[in-house]
Amino acid sequence: MIDVNCFIGGFPFRELPHPDPDVLVRVLAREGLAGAWVGHLPTAFHRDVTAGNEALFEALEPHRTVLQPVPAIRPDWPHWQLALAKAHADGARGIRAYPMQWGMGAHDARLAALAGACGEIGLPLVLTTRFEDVRQRSALDVSPDLSGAHIRALVRADPNVHVVVTCAGRALIEESHWGLTPDERARLSWDISWIWGPPEDDLAHLVQTLGADHFRFGSAWPLRLMQSPIANIELLPDTLRSSVVAQLGSWLT
């Protein structure tokens, strides 16, 4: 089982304990996970992503059997296509984009171009809904949550792109999913890091209505506890747990 939503590196607005790759490797082992897709957290807040991507590949190099790099590509930056090609050649597992932090609207043609380029080379485009709950954000952290309009536009931008949205809750998931055609929905999946469990049972509801195949294991480590999505799966009603576990992997059995 793979965690598709991990980072290394610090966060500008609060101290994170040990956001280091060797610690992540130990946490994954402790929780019974086989590996993780890993982004570089500080890069989400940088204007030029180049240095952060280099730091990411360098930091993960000793751990590449477990930690797979997911660098950021900013499509309004000169030569981004070259950066994407290099990331692909260097073994990136996916590409992260942060349109809200970059001030890019849902229908920005440059974002659509990035989606197309990712579709062409077969790398999923990974989006982050939020890093922190809106109620605790620093006054300097003014980026709004990712919008459903962004998600729908990026999925529609290219028939080959696969979009993975992390840290979304039920409302955003439903407005995005049901706002797409069946073919488009098939190219959109969600991590479960920010979906509520019981008693509201949002995860159970979404698995029943969208299908377990639309969900991936994700934790948002080191921002959030990796134990939370695991507990969420364990607390699913008996009738759903086995299908979700089968879909997400055999890591709980």
Next chain:
Amino acid sequence: MTDEGSQPLAGRTPLVDVHAHFYHPASGRGDWERVNAARLRAGERIGIRALIASIIGSWGHTSPTYFPSPADVTAGNDAMLALSELHPERIRCYVTVNPNDTVHAREEIARCVERGAVGIKLAASRRADDALLDPIADEAARRGLPVLQHIWQHRTREWPGQEISDGADLGALAKRHPRASFILAHIGGGGDWAHSCAAVREITNVYIDLSGSGVDRGMLDLAYASVGASRLLWGCDITMETGLAKLRALEAVGLGEDELAEIRWRNAARIFPHNALPGIPTSGVAARRTDAHVRVSQ
């Protein structure tokens, strides 16, 4: 992962959820019974022995959630008492009050304690440091009832729909009422938890409840470092998976069995009335107050 029906996910050591909620027919949501049943089902699976819960008026259906009318306060408390009477082996209740209606609030406390309420729930009807809360805190101290105060971790501005309080506001009230125990609600329930930890660090009659949907790494570590295991209380509030995750995280950060027992149940046994919590031993647990008792049917 355990097999269904065997070991509870959080083990067999006693476990008290000090921050639970239920719904009722007047809550305005059609699935209220499903949500209540889901809480009990998940609680069973986690291994929660005692849920201490409240219903805040009509949950916004006929008066605002955080500014409930007297009629809605009473209806919510009645529904909560009925649930605790239906599940005496599992559920205990807070009496919810709106301090703006002082006379009604005191009457509700008397009425609901007589029927088995074991604590007082204050939402966000009046800022915690306001003098209007003093009569409520006096009642709490006199009767030996802890006060669960809804908290927005670090109030940097006003938010619509509630008169929010933060850790500093609650600390001011707690200092005025050293004989009462106060529970700072849901450290993971929104806002800057680091501010709350600092605000109540030295106010020993304020306990931090770990509930809330937030599972930020570093939050539990800081809460523990700030007030120690003897002033932490476990709870879920509106997300139970995060409660289970926090128990496991506390183990992962290295707390020993004794400290975990403090957080899981012993601190609750100390601050709630003696013998008030179902399935929770009281022998060997020194009550914080010994001059007040509440009769609770076992």
